[in-house]
Amino acid sequence: xxxxxxxxxxxxxxxxxxxxxxxxxxxxxxxxxxxxxxxxxxxxxxxxxxxxxxxxxxxxxxxxxxxxxxxxxxxxxxxxxxxxxxxxxxxxxxxxxxxxxxxxxxxxxxxxxxxxxxxxxxxxxxxxxxxxxxxxxxxxxxxxxxxxxxxxxxxxxxxxxxxxxxxxxxxxxxxxxxxxxxxxxxxxxxxxxxxxxxxxxxxxxxxxxxxxxxxxxxxxxxxxxxxxxxxxxxxxxxxxxxxxxxxxxxxxxxxxxxxxxxxxxxxxxxxxxxxxxxxxxxxxxxxxxxxxxxxxxxxxxxxxxxxxxxxxxxxxxxxxxxxxxxxxxxxxxxxxxxxxxxxxxxxxxxxxxxxxxxxxxxxxxxxxxxxxxxxxxxxxxxxxxxxxxxxxxxxxxxxxxxxxxxxxxxxxxxxxxxxxxxxxxxxxxxxxxxxxxxxxxxxxxxxxxxxxxxxxxxxxxxxxxxxxxxxxxxxxxxxxxxxxxxxxxxxxxxxxxxxxxxxxxxxxxxxxxxxxxxxxxxxxxxxxxxxxxxxxxxxxxxxxxxxxxxxxxxxxxxxxxxxxxxxxxxxxxxxxxxxxxxxxxxxxxxxxxxxxxxxxxxxxxxxxxxxxxxxxxxxxxxxxxxxxxxxxxxxxxxxxxxxxxxxxxxxxxxxxxxxxxxxxxxxxxxxxxxxxxxxxxxxxxxxxxxxxxxxxxxxxxxxxxxxxxxxxxxxxxxxxxxxxxxxxxxxxxxxxxxxxxxxxxxxxxxxxxxxxxxxxxxxxxxxxxxxxxxxxxxxxxxxxxxxxxxxxxxxxxxx
Amino acid sequence: xxxxxxxxxxxxxxxxxxxxxxxxxxxxxxxxxxxxxxxxxxxxxxxxxxxxxxxxxxxxxxxxxxxxxxxxxxxxxxxxxxxxxxxxxxxxxxxxxxxxxxxxxxxxxxxxxxxxxxxxxxxxxxxxxxxxxxxxxxxxxxxxxxxxxxxxxxxxxxxxxxxxxxxxxxxxxxxxxxxxxxxxxxxxxxx
Numbered sequence: 001x002x003x004x005x006x007x008x009x010x011x012x013x014x015x016x017x018x019x020x021x022x023x024x025x026x027x028x029x030x031x032x033x034x035x036x037x038x039x040x041x042x043x044x045x046x047x048x049x050x051x052x053x054x055x056x057x058x059x060x061x062x063x064x065x066x067x068x069x070x071x072x073x074x075x076x077x078x079x080x081x082x083x084x085x086x087x088x089x090x091x092x093x094x095x096x097x098x099x100x101x102x103x104x105x106x107x108x109x110x111x112x113x114x115x116x117x118x119x120x121x122x123x124x125x126x127x128x129x130x131x132x133x134x135x136x137x138x139x140x141x142x143x144x145x146x147x148x149x150x151x152x153x154x155x156x157x158x159x160x161x162x163x164x165x166x167x168x169x170x171x172x173x174x175x176x177x178x179x180x181x182x183x184x185x186x187x188x189x190x191x192x193x194x195x196x197x198x199x200x201x202x203x204x205x206x207x208x209x210x211x212x213x214x215x216x217x218x219x220x221x222x223x224x225x226x227x228x229x230x231x232x233x234x235x236x237x238x239x240x241x242x243x244x245x246x247x248x249x250x251x252x253x254x255x256x257x258x259x260x261x262x263x264x265x266x267x268x269x270x271x272x273x274x275x276x277x278x279x280x281x282x283x284x285x286x287x288x289x290x291x292x293x294x295x296x297x298x299x300x301x302x303x304x305x306x307x308x309x310x311x312x313x314x315x316x317x318x319x320x321x322x323x324x325x326x327x328x329x330x331x332x333x334x335x336x337x338x339x340x341x342x343x344x345x346x347x348x349x350x351x352x353x354x355x356x357x358x359x360x361x362x363x364x365x366x367x368x369x370x371x372x373x374x375x376x377x378x379x380x381x382x383x384x385x386x387x388x389x390x391x392x393x394x395x396x397x398x399x400x401x402x403x404x405x406x407x408x409x410x411x412x413x414x415x416x417x418x419x420x421x422x423x424x425x426x427x428x429x430x431x432x433x434x435x436x437x438x439x440x441x442x443x444x445x446x447x448x449x450x451x452x453x454x455x456x457x458x459x460x461x462x463x464x465x466x467x468x469x470x471x472x473x474x475x476x477x478x479x480x481x482x483x484x485x486x487x488x489x490x491x492x493x494x495x496x497x498x499x500x501x502x503x504x505x506x507x508x509x510x511x512x513x514x515x516x517x518x519x520x521x522x523x524x525x526x527x528x529x530x531x532x533x534x535x536x537x538x539x540x541x542x543x544x545x546x547x548x549x550x551x552x553x554x555x556x557x558x559x560x561x562x563x564x565x566x567x568x569x570x571x572x573x574x575x576x577x578x579x580x581x582x583x584x585x586x587x588x589x590x591x592x593x594x595x596x597x598x599x600x601x602x603x604x605x606x607x608x609x610x611x612x613x614x615x616x617x618x619x620x621x622x623x624x625x626x627x628x629x630x631x632x633x634x635x636x637x638x639x640x641x642x643x644x645x646x647x648x649x650x651x652x653x654x655x656x657x658x659x660x661x662x663x664x665x666x667x668x669x670x671x672x673x674x675x676x677x678x679x680x681x682x683x684x685x686x687x688x689x690x691x692x693x694x695x696x697x698x699x700x701x702x703x704x705x706x707x708x709x710x711x712x713x714x715x716x717x718x719x720x721x722x723x724x725x726x727x728x729x730x731x732x733x734x735x736x737x738x739x740x741x742x743x744x745x746x747x748x749x750x751x752x753x754x755x756x757x758x759x760x761x762x763x764x765x766x767x768x769x770x771x772x773x774x775x776x777x778x779x780x781x782x783x784x785x786x787x788x789x790x791x792x793x794x795x796x797x798x799x
Numbered sequence: 800x801x802x803x804x805x806x807x808x809x810x811x812x813x814x815x816x817x818x819x820x821x822x823x824x825x826x827x828x829x830x831x832x833x834x835x836x837x838x839x840x841x842x843x844x845x846x847x848x849x850x851x852x853x854x855x856x857x858x859x860x861x862x863x864x865x866x867x868x869x870x871x872x873x874x875x876x877x878x879x880x881x882x883x884x885x886x887x888x889x890x891x892x893x894x895x896x897x898x899x900x901x902x903x904x905x906x907x908x909x910x911x912x913x914x915x916x917x918x919x920x921x922x923x924x925x926x927x928x929x930x931x932x933x934x935x936x937x938x939x940x941x942x943x944x945x946x947x948x949x950x951x952x953x954x955x956x957x958x959x960x961x962x963x964x965x966x967x968x969x970x971x972x973x974x975x976x977x978x979x980x981x982x983x984x985x986x987x988x989x990x
Contacts, residue, residue, distance in 0.1 A: 116863035116865055116923045117863055117898065117899060117900040121863075146972075149899070226862065226879035226881050226900045227878075228864075228879070229864045229868070232867065
């Protein structure tokens with residue numbers, strides 16, 4: 001917006017007697033910042049359009065550039081510079097200073113003096129600027145306007161109306177940035193206030209940002225209200241762990257507990273915005289079922305054990321079990337992923353490792369190995385610059401919130417978003433996107449059709465493919481083909497924070513760390529040399545589903561499993577059976593999950609705020625972070641794997657991993673470096689067999705909503721209350737067929753090959769014979785309770 | 800050989816040395832028999848803190864932590880909490896003070912406290928005052944961290960142990976402005 005420097009002739013202005021040259025259309029308030037003069041302001045925000053609502057930034061203009069003065073003080077946040085303009089701020093002009101003090105006095109007339117109980121007290125722009133630019137004494141003797149306080153705009157966001165100074169930052173944010181204008185100014189004059197419609201609470205995925213940018217304490221979160229004061233918080237920079245966007249966050253903590261999280265400021269990634277999930281979902285690490293000490297199974301029961309004992313038992317068990325595999329889950333940091341990858345190769349002597357705790361395919365593994373690893377073609381800035389952005393198998397608002405905000409910003413400047421999706425989602429509407437209606441499973445054909453010139457997919461376009469495309473045979477190949485023929489750039493957007501890092505670190509059956517293909521002998525030798533070994537295993541490993549099948553069948557016996565929820569995998573029942581069938585299971589978990597409860601050795605791992613690490617964003621951008629807390633008993637996965645490897649080496653299996661700390665792993669990864677040799681080709685295999693859809697059955701479209709029943713949102717009741725409800729969506733024709741002229745709320749019974757579920761139903765512009773349901777908003781989720789991936793369901797009206 | 804002593808030196812000087820002693824015998828004794836006999840301090844002596852109550856027994860502390868902020872010795876620890884007029888699961892009120900916020904945790908560490916009184920000046924509700932109690936010694940460290948229960952003023956007649964609803968007015972404004980029909984606000988020993 002106004003802050004973007006443009007490469008044109010500069011404009012010379014004089015501010016407080018200091019000459020400064022700034023790009024044309026720069027606002028006076030920004031030009032003043034250039035010479036170090038801070039004009040007080042409330043409504044002005046660099047990422048929001050200028051509005052001039054609070055009038056606090058008045059300055060005197062003795063010469064508007066045409067030799068004439070502007071007779072009255074002007075709001076510097078809406079006034080662009082002009083050549084030869086002379087500006088006098090409160091520093092040199094008594095007029096400006098008096099005007100600012102007058103405005104401040106007006107603002108404070110109705111602002112309550114409840115700073116001691118206000119969450120903003122201590123970090124409040126109004127407090128600070130009343131001190132720096134206000135009058136020392138009040139002249140107001142009347143009665144302040146009061147409201148009953150506070151009111152809930154949403155279960156999470158509370159509004160103290162009497163504190164509001166009507167700067168409209170919140171309403172402008174929701175309108176301009178998030179596109180969720182649930183809140184708006186209502187009433188007039190002194191009664192003007194932020195309000196919601198009676199039946200539409202402020203259920204935006206980005207509502208937390210309004211709390212952060214509120215310059216007074218009018219908006220507070222139920223989560224943080226009265227929890228602490230700014231001056232007893234310690235702030236540490238971090239990276240959001242909920243999606244693959246790598247949003248910068250600021251973690252505020254007190255006495256070893258995280259009190260709140262705020263958006264960090266990173267113009268290249270998340271600008272200053274984060275989703276509510278990144279902001280409010282952090283209590284999962286403090287739940288009662290958090291594991292605090294190692295446990296080993298003895299006589300069928302888990303009992304506490306010391307670290308050395310647990311390492312020894314784990315090593316003995318894995319040694320005795322024989323062929324073993326590793327499932328890491330998608331939440332690990334890149335360093336931990338590297339440790340898992342090396343542990344599998346060096347200590348277990350296998351390539352049976354997979355990070356994909358979700359439906360996946362061999363095609364996807366090939367795609368990751370041949371195209372995604374080491375690729376950093378597309379960045380957030382490219383999304384903004386692209387004329388066309390194609391989304392396939394990706395619903396950014398739910399699966400990659402930061403991408404959504406960037407695309408929305410881009411779309412307002414003319415970028416056309418084209419989405420291959422079953423229906424026009426609310427997110428697509430907010431991006432002004434174009435829908436290419438796509439029946440699940442037919443993404444490949446739809447991607448092929450985009451070569452048509454009418455879609456404008458040219459060499460400047462960007463194609464974003466989501467991890468869900470793995471469920472659709474040929475889709476990733478088609479995306480690659482589309483990119484090749486049109487010259488458009490392609491990027492893969494996973495949902496989990498650790499996925500991309502795990503690809504780079506080699507947590508795949510076909511890939512060694514640094515993008516080295518297992519099938520390539522020279523890459524294997526390169527890796528072996530780097531690790532000081534004679535060789536690394538050369539047989540291509542099993543992927544997640546094959547590991548599960550092999551465990552059930554007995555081909556594999558040992559299992560090292562990280563943060564995997566069986567309900568996320570392609571076949572939850574089979575995964576559970578595999579864990580039970582496995583001869584020996586080592587579980588590395590934060591909490592006593594279902595998997596940990598079945599394991600033979602349970603090793604507690606540190607959550608992200610207790611360890612250093614790196615998340616790699618979907619762009620391939622490393623986002624390193626340091627631990628917020630130092631807790632002696634809370635160790636990262638890599639330290640535990642090193643411990644087990646040491647014990648295995650004593651038993652004569654493998655060799656020690658050669659690292660114990662995050663810093664050592666980082667150094668080793670840097671020393672190993674990326675693979676510079678040939679990359680494997682993507683070979684499209686045969687289409688896997690699918691259960692035949694029954695006549696009259698609906699194809700099932702599904703993805704996970706941003707806020708759902710995920711275990712990393714446990715313990716955040718206020719956040720959960722802002723989640724979108726679980727509804728099924730069908731098209732109008734199907735609805736009419738089921739309910740006729742029935743008016744009012746209706747429910748449907750969906751029955752698939754794994755179960756049946758009753759959900760309220762809504763109409764959307766879906767293709768015929770397609771039904772959409774949220775993937776993890778009811779029961780144990782779609783894969784466990786409804787249908788297998790790519791499956792179909794029957795839809796019946798519920799009584 | 801030493802000079803022979805004069806009569807004055809022989810007889811008067813040894814006695815003269817006791818003059819102060821003899822004179823003092825007839826003066827008022829200033830020694831305080833402290834452990835056995837406790838004398839009142841100066842009225843504004845800085846002694847142990849006290850958390851005051853409103854006349855109906857609700858706490859005055861709003862958990863704002865300004866005392867903790869003001870403390871030069873970092874002796875005070877406060878955590879705020881939300882009052883609610885909605886009874887909890889057992890039907891008990893959840894209101895400890897008028898208004899929205901109360902001090903859920905309040906600790907003063909008398910190993911650190913220098914009794915300077917800056918916290919008293921910082922307190923916006925006069926919840927924190929100092930008593931004249933000066934016997935702040937103990938045999939172990941843990942007991943010298945006073946909890947809220949140790950610091951709260953005793954319940955005077957007419958007061959009721961919180962949590963309970965606001966008895967003196969409809970909202971906190973009535974308390975803060977003093978516009979309640981008061982059972983005379985006698986605050987337990989505080990100044």
